[in-house]
Amino acid sequence: METPLTANIKPGRRPPDIKAYRKAGGYRALREAVLKMRPEEVTQTVKDANLKGRGGAGFDAGLKWSFVPMGEEASGPKYVAINADEMEPGTFKDRLLMEGDPHQLIEGAALAAYAIQADVAYIFLRREYHLSARLLRRAIAEAYDSGCLGQGILGSEYSLDMHLHISAGRYMSGEETGMLNAIEGRRANPRAKPPYPQVSGLWGNPTVVNNVETVCNLPHIVNNGADWFRNLSLTAEGGTKIYGASGRVRRPGTWELPMGTPLRELVEEHAGGMQQGYRLRGIIPGGASTEFLTPAHLDVKMDFVSVEAAGSRLGTGTIIVLDDHSCPVGMTLNLEQFFLRESCGWCTPCWGGLQYAVELLTGIEAGAGRMEDLDTLDSLAAMLAPGHTFCALAPGAAEPLGSALRYFREDFERHIRQQRCPWSS
Amino acid sequence: MLSKEEMQEIEVEASRYETRQAAAIDAMRIVQDRRGWVSDEAVLDLAGFLDMSPAELDSVASFYNQIFRRRVGRHVIQVCDSVSCWLMGYEPLRDLLIRMLGAGMGETTADGRFTLLPVVCLGACDRAPVMLIDEDLHTNIDQGQLETILDKYK
Numbered sequence: 240m241e242t243p244l245t246a247n248i249k250p251g252r253r254p255p256d257i258k259a260y261r262k263a264g265g266y267r268a269l270r271e272a273v274l275k276m277r278p279e280e281v282t283q284t285v286k287d288a289n290l291k292g293r294g295g296a297g298f299d300a301g302l303k304w305s306f307v308p309m310g311e312e313a314s315g316p317k318y319v320a321i322n323a324d325e326m327e328p329g330t331f332k333d334r335l336l337m338e339g340d341p342h343q344l345i346e347g348a349a350l351a352a353y354a355i356q357a358d359v360a361y362i363f364l365r366r367e368y369h370l371s372a373r374l375l376r377r378a379i380a381e382a383y384d385s386g387c388l389g390q391g392i393l394g395s396e397y398s399l400d401m402h403l404h405i406s407a408g409r410y411m412s413g414e415e416t417g418m419l420n421a422i423e424g425r426r427a428n429p430r431a432k433p434p435y436p437q438v439s440g441l442w443g444n445p446t447v448v449n450n451v452e453t454v455c456n457l458p459h460i461v462n463n464g465a466d467w468f469r470n471l472s473l474t475a476e477g478g479t480k481i482y483g484a485s486g487r488v489r490r491p492g493t494w495e496l497p498m499g500t501p502l503r504e505l506v507e508e509h510a511g512g513m514q515q516g517y518r519l520r521g522i523i524p525g526g527a528s529t530e531f532l533t534p535a536h537l538d539v540k541m542d543f544v545s546v547e548a549a550g551s552r553l554g555t556g557t558i559i560v561l562d563d564h565s566c567p568v569g570m571t572l573n574l575e576q577f578f579l580r581e582s583c584g585w586c587t588p589c590w591g592g593l594q595y596a597v598e599l600l601t602g603i604e605a606g607a608g609r610m611e612d613l614d615t616l617d618s619l620a621a622m623l624a625p626g627h628t629f630c631a632l633a634p635g636a637a638e639p640l641g642s643a644l645r646y647f648r649e650d651f652e653r654h655i656r657q658q659r660c661p662w663s664s
Numbered sequence: 665m666l667s668k669e670e671m672q673e674i675e676v677e678a679s680r681y682e683t684r685q686a687a688a689i690d691a692m693r694i695v696q697d698r699r700g701w702v703s704d705e706a707v708l709d710l711a712g713f714l715d716m717s718p719a720e721l722d723s724v725a726s727f728y729n730q731i732f733r734r735r736v737g738r739h740v741i742q743v744c745d746s747v748s749c750w751l752m753g754y755e756p757l758r759d760l761l762i763r764m765l766g767a768g769m770g771e772t773t774a775d776g777r778f779t780l781l782p783v784v785c786l787g788a789c790d791r792a793p794v795m796l797i798d799e800d801l802h803t804n805i806d807q808g809q810l811e812t813i814l815d816k817y818k
Contacts, residue, residue, distance in 0.1 A: 316682075328746035328785040359680075366693075366730040367742070367786055369799040402680045407689045407728035410784060422681070424688035424714075426727040442682040485748040485789035492790045527747055527785075557789070565751050573750045577784060583727075 241471060242495040243459040244452070244479060248339030254374060257381040260342040266387050268461035269346050272353050273395035276461075278309065281354040285457065287465035289477040293332075294322055294450030295526060295554045296631075297476075297543035306437035307355040307445045316358035318446040320422060321348045321454060323364040323371070324406055324413035327526035328577055329559040332481040333451035335493050337364075337371040340455075341378035345401065347454030349388065350461060352399050355437075355447055360401045363418055366408055375403050410581035414630045415448045417583070428585045429630035452481055474499030476542045484510040486560030487517045493557070499545065503537040505558060513562060521561035521646060525554020527574050528635025530642035531561070551642070566662035567647035568654055571639060572600040578636035586628040592619050593636055603651060606659040613651055616644055666709050670694055674713065684714045688724050692731050701732040729783075736779040737772045739817040742796040745782045748789035757793055760807055764814070778817070 247255050247263055255263065272281050286301030307317065321344070325333040337344060344362070352360045362379075364372055379401055382388040390398045409427055411417040417427035419440050440446020456478055460468045469477040476498050482505055483493040489511030496509070502522065506512065513519055521531045524541065530551035532539065539549040546553040561570055579593040596619045599612045623637035644651065653661055666674075677690035691710050692702050699706070702725055711718040725731045732740075743758050758769075765773050765780060772779045788794045791803035802813055 325787045326784055329748050329789050330785065331787040331789045334787045365787075367783065367796055370801075400680075405690070405693060406730075407693060408730035409728055412728075421689065422686060423683070424681075424686040424724060426724055483790060485792060486751045491792075523747075559748055559751070559789070561751070570747060570750065573745075573747050577746055581784065 240497070242479060243463075243471075244336065244343070244455055244481060245339065245495045247343065248335065254338065254340050255342065257342055257378070257385055257387075260340070261385075264462070265342055265458070266346055266393070268458035269349050269353070269387060270393045272350055272461055273393055273397045278354050278356050281350060281461065284465050285354070285460055288456075288460045288468040289465075289475065290453065290456055290460065290468070291476050291543050292450055293452035293456075293480070293555070295327065295528070295552070297553060300449065300453055303437065303449075304351070304354050304447055306435060307447060308438065309356065313356075314444065316444055317355055318441045318444060319348060319352045319355065319357045319360040320418060320441070320446060320448045321351075321360065321362045322413060322415075322418060322448055322450045323362055323368070324418065325368070325451070326365055326410045326413050327528065327555055328574070329485055329523060330483075330526045330555040330557045331485070332483055332493055332555060332557055334368060334371065335481065336451055336455050337368070338374060341371075341374045342382070343455050343458060344375070344451055345378055345382050345388070347457040348401065348449075349392070349399055350457040351447065351449050351454050352401075353397055355445070356397075357399065357447070360399060361404045361422055362401065363404050363406060363412070363422065365406050365412070372403065372405060379403060409583070410577075411583045411630075411632065414632065417630065418448060419446065426583065428583050431629060472498035472542070474540055474542045474545065476544065480541070480556050482509070482541065483557035484560060485557070487514045487562040487564070488512065488560050489514055499540040499542040501537070502532070502539050502541055502558070505541065506537065506560065510560075513560075516564075518563040519560065520563050520565075521567065523559040523561070523639065524551050525556050525558070527559075527577060528552075528631070528638055529554040530638040531646050533646050551638070564662070566604070566660055567643055567650045568600065568604050569660065569662065571643040571647075572597065572604050574639045575600055575636060578632060582632060586630075586633065588622050588627040589633040589636075592623050592633065595619060596623075596636075596640060603654050604660055606654070606657070608651075608655040608658075610652070610655055612655070613644065613648070616640065620644065666695070666706075666713060667698075670698065671713065674710075678714075685716055685720075688714055688716065688721055689728065689731075692721075692725055696732060700738075701735050703735075707733075729781075735772070737776050739777060739798055740779045740781060742781050742783035742786075743769075744784070744786045744792070744794050744796075746785035748785070749793040752792035754793040757795075757805060757807055757810070760810060764810065778814075 291297040411427040416430035421427040620641035623633040678687040711721040
């Protein structure tokens with residue numbers, strides 16, 4: 240089984256410097272692209288590879304680039320922003336890629352930039368990732384020194400500047416248009432779409448925002464071709480995926496596996512099953528903003544289309560496991576508290592709805608709930624759902640809330656009947 | 665007043681964007697890295713330096729949780745309170761920390777040694793519960809280790 244994304248990543252070892260990275264074949268794809276491929280060819284290859292965006296939404300990466308105006312008349316400068324603001328609760332995959340192989344990210348970002356003929360690339364990194372910042376800063380300097388970035392990269396006509404932007408917190412900074420505002424030195428409120436960032440992004444110029452894991456795939460696609468990439472997967476969506484598991488499993492961690500690996504294999508084989516004395520109750524498949532799945536869903540294939548058919552979303556592909564010693568109401572409350580605190584306050588259904596939901600959940604968990612609260616929570620979940628707000632924060636909050644009310648209804652009702660949390664001692 | 669070094673560093677950041685305002689967040693980080701926090705006076709100085717109004721800059725400062733607009737202790741402890749750490753028992757750990765420090769969330773110890781803050785998922789969920797002290801990530805924290813961990817920060 241091929242694991243291109245983690246081939247250079249050795250646990251407990253320092254990541255490869257540029258010399259070691261190049262020795263392992265690094266920057267070959269970038270050289271090939273800037274010297275021998277037209278930008279449109281790179282985009283077409285990535286489209287053919289069927290690379291879905293790994294930030295959580297699963298949008299076709301090549302298609303996203305194809306909306307950027309190209310050619311002589313296209314206005315500039317153009318920008319790429321790499322979303323390294325990994326802050327989705329339960330997600331810890333981009334950290335692995337940045338700490339393990341920073342040059343892979345830089346080469347991938349440069350390839351994305353070349354495809355849309357960007358002038359500048361920003362790596363938008365969350366403030367708390369101090370080790371990633373140190374490693375990326377050094378790697379960017381090495382890439383400039385060896386001609387992989389800067390003027391006329393690798394002897395071509397193409398020039399690209401790359402900067403590391405250290406953010407200052409807030410989940411909203413990782414939202415596509417919130418990130419644009421953050422880079423411009425503003426509050427990370429969302430922007431109305433259209434216009435889409437590919438046409439009017441940073442300072443009104445064409446901008447593509449891509450996730451870390453998404454662009455880390457690009458050197459391998461360029462080197463090995465679209466067919467090879469599609470064949471890495473068990474399903475129609477190309478490539479491998481960095482999956483992960485946290486919670487009361489025997490071996491929490493991350494694994495690079497074929498896209499479409501069944502959920503059961505993740506839980507039972509790679510994560511080693513549940514810890515002694517714990518039983519599986521539910522699974523959040525891809526970060527806080529994805530719907531609960533239950534043990535009945537274990538045979539779902541973990542790709543974007545299949546998880547959606549099962550009623551949730553693949554999201555970031557790092558699963559959070561709910562065990563039978565933990566209270567589903569308490570877990571839902573924790574998730575909704577997160578969304579409430581991180582709401583930027585721009586849209587009323589979001590800040591108002593989440594405030595109300597957290598109040599009701601707090602009451603139920605504390606033993607002061609009423610049965611009609613559950614109806615109110617149902618209607619709040621519907622109000623937070625897509626269509627009522629500028630960005631996906633509120634819909635993200637609705638997913639665990641609505642699915643918890645559906646799958647753990649009996650647990651909510653027990654809290655209310657007993658006027659206490661059955662899990663509290 | 666901004667120091668010469670601070671101004672030079674901010675100019676480097678400002679050269680990377682189309683507008684001076686875009687360096688606002690970098691500029692506040694640069695000041696905070698040196699002084700520990702961003703005072704009212706620093707907001708006034710930075711706003712002038714970046715051609716922004718103080719109110720505009722403060723609206724940015726107050727949005728971001730990693731920009732400290734109040735004085736903090738010599739060391740800042742950020743305890744992850746997101747879902748994986750919740751499942752792995754961060755709450756008893758947090759409560760013990762509060763008892764040991766005699767300071768609650770958002771507070772600074774009387775001796776000015778520690779400030780205690782909650783933080784969203786630190787992206788190390790397979791090693792929960794986790795916390796960040798200054799720039800050091802502490803993982804798989806057991807309650808019995810807390811004292812040894814804190815001892816490293818004087």
